[in-house]
Amino acid sequence: MIGKISALVGVLAVSIVAGVALGPVAVPFDVTLQLLHAAITGGTVPADQAGQYHIVWDIRLPRVLLAAVVGAGLSTVGVAIQAMVRNALADPYVLGISSGASVGATAVATLGVLSGLGVYALSTGAFLTGLGATALVYITARTSRGLTPLRLVLTGTALAYGFSAVAMLLVFQAPHGEAARAAMFWLLGSLGGANWQSLPVATAVTAAGIVYLMTKARQLNALAMGDETATTLGVAVNRFRTHLFVVTAAITGVLVAVSGAVGFVGLMLPHLTRMVVGADHLKVLPLAPIAGASFLVWVDVAARMLAAPEELPLGVITAALGVPCFILLMRRKAYVFGGR
Amino acid sequence: MRVELTGVTVQNIVEDITLHASNEVVGIVGPNGSGKSTTLRCVYRALKPDAGTVLLDGENVHKRQNIAGVLAALTQESQVEFDFTVAEVVEMGRLPHDRNPAHDSRVVSDALATVDVSHLANRSFLSLSGGERQRVLIARAVAQQPRVLVLDEPTNHLDIRHQLDVLSLARGLGVTIITVLHDLNLAASYCDRLYVLDEGRIVAHGTPAEVLVPELIAKVFHVTAHVVAHPTTGVPQLLFDQEVTP
Numbered sequence: 001m002i003g004k005i006s007a008l009v010g011v012l013a014v015s016i017v018a019g020v021a022l023g024p025v026a027v028p029f030d031v032t033l034q035l036l037h038a039a040i041t042g043g044t045v046p047a048d049q050a051g052q053y054h055i056v057w058d059i060r061l062p063r064v065l066l067a068a069v070v071g072a073g074l075s076t077v078g079v080a081i082q083a084m085v086r087n088a089l090a091d092p093y094v095l096g097i098s099s100g101a102s103v104g105a106t107a108v109a110t111l112g113v114l115s116g117l118g119v120y121a122l123s124t125g126a127f128l129t130g131l132g133a134t135a136l137v138y139i140t141a142r143t144s145r146g147l148t149p150l151r152l153v154l155t156g157t158a159l160a161y162g163f164s165a166v167a168m169l170l171v172f173q174a175p176h177g178e179a180a181r182a183a184m185f186w187l188l189g190s191l192g193g194a195n196w197q198s199l200p201v202a203t204a205v206t207a208a209g210i211v212y213l214m215t216k217a218r219q220l221n222a223l224a225m226g227d228e229t230a231t232t233l234g235v236a237v238n239r240f241r242t243h244l245f246v247v248t249a250a251i252t253g254v255l256v257a258v259s260g261a262v263g264f265v266g267l268m269l270p271h272l273t274r275m276v277v278g279a280d281h282l283k284v285l286p287l288a289p290i291a292g293a294s295f296l297v298w299v300d301v302a303a304r305m306l307a308a309p310e311e312l313p314l315g316v317i318t319a320a321l322g323v324p325c326f327i328l329l330m331r332r333k334a335y336v337f338g339g340r
Numbered sequence: 341m342r343v344e345l346t347g348v349t350v351q352n353i354v355e356d357i358t359l360h361a362s363n364e365v366v367g368i369v370g371p372n373g374s375g376k377s378t379t380l381r382c383v384y385r386a387l388k389p390d391a392g393t394v395l396l397d398g399e400n401v402h403k404r405q406n407i408a409g410v411l412a413a414l415t416q417e418s419q420v421e422f423d424f425t426v427a428e429v430v431e432m433g434r435l436p437h438d439r440n441p442a443h444d445s446r447v448v449s450d451a452l453a454t455v456d457v458s459h460l461a462n463r464s465f466l467s468l469s470g471g472e473r474q475r476v477l478i479a480r481a482v483a484q485q486p487r488v489l490v491l492d493e494p495t496n497h498l499d500i501r502h503q504l505d506v507l508s509l510a511r512g513l514g515v516t517i518i519t520v521l522h523d524l525n526l527a528a529s530y531c532d533r534l535y536v537l538d539e540g541r542i543v544a545h546g547t548p549a550e551v552l553v554p555e556l557i558a559k560v561f562h563v564t565a566h567v568v569a570h571p572t573t574g575v576p577q578l579l580f581d582q583e584v585t586p
Contacts, residue, residue: 086421218435221424225432226417228386233484234408234436279422 001283004276008290012068015297019064020056022301024308027052036061063194066202067300068293070191070259071269073206075292077248078266079273079284080213083220084244085149091267092252095156095245098261099163100133101126101253102187105260106167109183110174122186122193127257133163134249146238147245149227188313189262191300198258209251210289216240217281224279263315264322265292265299272325341397341410341487341516343383348392353378354540357392361488365510365517367527370537371561376520377416377492379537383518384413384490396488408436412486414477414494420466426476427452427461433483451483455509470497474506482513491519495526525577528552529570536560549576 021032031049035056038045045053077092085094093099104125107113114121141147141155167187174180185192213220219240222230227237269292270284277283296314299321303312342362349355354375359366368376381387382394385401394401401407412433430451434444452458455475460468465476474494481489489510495503503523507530510517521527527534528548536544536551538560544551557565557578564581 083422088421218432218439221428222432222435224422224424225420225429226415228381228384228413228415228417231386232384232408232411232413232415232490233432234406274423278428279424280428 001277001286005286005290008287008294012290012294012297015294016064016068019067019297019301020060023055023060023304025055027056032056058195062196062199063191063300064297066194066199066258067191067296069199069203069206070255070262071265071292071294071296071299072210072289073202073251073255073292074262074266074296075269075273075288076206076210076213076285077251078268078270079281079288080220080244080248081266082270083224083281084241084248085153086224086226087149087153088271089267090153091263092248092255093160093261093263093266094153095249095252096133096137096160096163097130097249097252098256099160099167100136101130101256102167102261103133103163103170104129105186106170106183109186110170110179123198123257126186126260127253129163130253130256131249133159134253138245147241152245185313186260188315189260189318190303190311190313191259192311194258202254202258205254206251209247210285212247214285216244217285220281220285221279224281259314261315262296262318264318264326265296268318268322268325269295342395343488343516343518344393344395344398345379345383346393346395348379348382348389348394350375350378350382350387351390352540354537357382357537357542359535359542359545361516361518361533363514363516364532365519365530367531367534368518368520368537369522369524369527369534374537375540376537380413380490380492380518380520381415384411384415386415406436408484410486411488411490412481412484413490414474414481414492416492416496424465425461426457426463426465426468426479429465429476430479430483433480433485436484447485448483451479454482455479471499471502474498474502475509478506478509486515488516488518489513491517493520493522495521495523524552524557528575528577529573552576552578 017029017032020036021027021029031052035045035049035053037043039057074092081090081092081094082088105122108121108125114125117124137156137159140159141151143151171180171183174183219235222233222235223237223240230237269288273284273288273291277287299314299317302317303314306312342360344360346358348357357379368379370376378387382389383401385407388402396404396407396411427448430448431444433451434447449458452461455478457472457475457479460472460476465473468476491510494506494510498506503526507526510519511530531548533546534548534551535542536556543560544556552567554565554567557563564583565578567576567578570577
C-alpha cells in the first residue's frame with residue numbers, strides 16, 4: 001500500500017513538471033526544473049530566460065497545480081458520493097451542483113450579471129447558484145427519516161435537468177455568439193482562467209475535505225454495506241450522510257467555480273482505483289486523489305496542445321478517454337464496485 | 341447481558357411487545373407479516389418505536405452511546421454492490437471499537453477461524469454462495485465481540501447442513517441471542533425460550549415444549565401439527581398435515 005502511494009506520488013510529481021514544461025511553447029525539462037528551483041528558493045534567472053520564467057511560473061504552474069487540485073477533489077468526491085448513495089453511476093454532479101452552477105456561469109457570460117466583480121464574476125456566479133441548487137436538492141430530498149440514497153439521486157437528477165434547461169435557454173438567448181461560446185466552454189470545463197489567486201481557496205477546501213473523508217474511511221465501508229448494517233456497526237447513518245452531503249457539496253462547488261463542470265473524472269477515477277485496490281475505503285481514499293490529480297494534469301496538457309493555439313474544453317478530452325474506458329469496464333464480467 | 345422490551349409499539353405493525361432475554365437463546369416465531377423483523381429492528385436501532393422502551397442492562401438503546409460495541413446484528417439487508425474481500429467485511433466488525441490494527445487483525449483472523457471461513461479471507465464477498473456469505477456475516481458479528489446478538493432469519497437461503505451449522509455456531513458463542521426463525525423445528529431445537537407473534541402481538545411465550553402445542557399452531561399458523569419428541573434429544577418436533585385449516 002505504501003509502495004503504491006509512493007509510486008503514484010512520483011507519477012504526480014513527474015506529471016506536474018511535464019505539465020509545466022509542455023504546451024504550445026515548449027520549455028525544455030531541465031530549464032523548467034531550473035526555473036522552478038530558482039522561483040522556489042529565490043534564486044536569480046538570467047535575463048534571456050525572463051520570458052520562459054513568466055510562462056513557467058505565472059502561467060503554467062498555477063494552472064497545472066489547479067488541474068491537480070481539481071482532479072484530486074473530483075475523484076475523492078466521486079468515491080464518497082458513490083458510497084453515500086450506493087450507486088455505481090453517481091458522480092460529484094449527481095446532486096445537481098454543476099448544473100446549478102452552470103445557471104450562474106451562463107448568466108454571467110451571456111447577460112453580464114455580476115460584471116462589477118470583473119474576472120471573478122464567473123466563479124462567483126457559478127459558486128452562488130451551485131450552492132443554491134445544492135440547498136434546493138437537500139431540502140427537496142429530505143424526509144423525516146433523513147436523506148435516503150434513492151431520493152437523493154432522483155431529486156438531484158430531476159433538478160439537474162431543470163437547471164440545465166435554464167442554462168441552455170440563456171445560451172440560446174445570448175445576444176452574441178462569443179458569449180454563448182464562452183458559456184459553452186465553461187460548461188465543458190476549462191482551466192484557462194487559472195492563476196495564483198484561484199488556488200488558495202480551492203486547495204484549502206479540497207484538502208480539508210479529503211482529510212475529513214479519509215478519517216471516515218471505515219464509516220464509508222459500513223455505509224457501503226447498507227444503512228441498517230451501518231447502524232448496527234454504530235454509524236449514525238442520517239447524521240453521517242448529511243455531513244457527507246455538506247462536505248462533498250462544498251468541494252464540488254468550489255471546484256466547479258474555478259474549473260467549470262469537468263465530466264467523467266469523478267465517475268471514472270473511483271472505479272479505476274477500486275479495480276486496482278478493491279473497495280476498501282482505507283485503500284481507495286489515499287489513492288484516488290493522487291490518481292485523479294495526475295490524470296487531470298495530463299488531460300489539461302492535451303487540452304492545451306491538441307488543437308494549439310486553440311484550447312479544447314477539458315470535458316471533451318475526459319469524455320474521449322472516459323467513454324471507451326468505461327465501456328471496457330462495463331464489459332468486464334459482472335463488474336461491480338471494485339470487481340477484480 | 342439482559343435485553344428487555346417493554347410495551348414496544350410501532351404504529352400498525354407491532355403493539356405492546358414485552359419480552360426479555362438474558363444470557364440465553366430466545367426465538368421469535370410467527371407467520372409472515374406478524375411483526376417479527378420490526379420487533380428486531382427496534383432492538384438494533386434501525387427503527388425507533390412509537391411507544392415503549394428497549395433496555396440493554398437497564399439502559400435505553402436509543403439513548404445509550406456505543407450500542408454497537410455490545411450489540412451485533414445480522415439483518416435481512418442483502419443488496420451489497422461493493423466488492424469487499426471477506427477479510428474486509430469481517431474487519432468492519434471492529435468499527436465500534438477503538439482502532440488498534442494489531443489487535444484488530446488478530447480478532448478478525450480468530451473470527452474467521454471460529455466460523456471456519458479462514459480459507460475465504462481473500463475471496464470477494466460477492467463471489468460467495470448464500471451459505472458462505474451468511475457465515476462471513478456471522479464472522480463479522482463475532483469480530484464485533486458483542487454481548488448480545490440479534491439475528492433476523494439467519495438460516496434464510498441455507499441448506500439444512502448450513503442451517504444447523506449457523507445456529508450451533510451462534511449458540512456456541514455463549515452470548516444473549518434474540519433470533520427470528522421461520523422453521524419451528526429449528527426454533528425448538530436451538531432456543532431456550534420462544535415468543536410467538538401473531539398480527540403484531542405476542543400470543544404465547546415459554547419453553548419450546550410449552551409453546552409449540554397443536555392448539556396454538558392451529559390458531560396462529562392455520563395448520564394442523566402433531567408434536568413428537570426428537571428420538572435422540574427429546575426436544576419437541578412438529579409434523580404437519582397436508583391440509584391447511586381455514
